[in-house]
Amino acid sequence: MSVKECDHHKGRKRKIFQRIFWGIIIFLFIILLTILLIWAILRPTKPTFVLLDITVAAFNATQPNFLTSNFQVTLSSRNPNDHIGVYYDRLDTYVTYRSQQITYRTAIPPSYQGHKEIDVWSPFVYGTDVPVAPFNFVSLSQDQSNGNFYVNVKIDGRVRWKVGAFISGHYHLHARCPAYISIGNNGNGVNYGENAVKYQLDQRCSVSV
Structure with missing residues (x-):
């Protein structure tokens, strides 16, 4: 009798553990499915970036195959989503010439952007x-x-x-803002301080996430 009773109790415990295990699996599946459905309904849209202006303080070939440059760029970012916020955990700005990086990277402070909000940054890159x-x-x-x-x-x-209390994992963001500048013609720019010229651009940037 004692051996049969032990086998009976083991069988009951096994069934209880199986029910708990499958209950947890089903519960997690429902949560994941709910998040995916909400995500699909909200349809997150990537932020839009605009290069508002660029101030050129230096752009000189100091010696053969070396360049010294100094810019201040004004960038705006807009979150087009109605129900989704954006955490900018890291943003680095730099300038390239013919696909070659010609300035150091300048970090923009981390920030949170709410629904339909617009942020404006004016980092120096040189x-x-x-x-x-x-x-x-x-x-x-x-x-x-x-x-x-x-x-x-x-x-x-x-x-x-x-989205609500849910925060996604990290996604890489890349923005590219073209700027055509006439450094020898101040008619296209405004003198801004000593040896600096500001150019209004309002150039929309291409963004990939």
């Missing part, structure tokens, strides 16, 4: 005696002689989405 590829230096010298140059202001970062 590079001192940055090496330039020889083939790019030839184009750079020509652009300096012509008084015109074309650069890209780029933003790399990591963002998270907030």
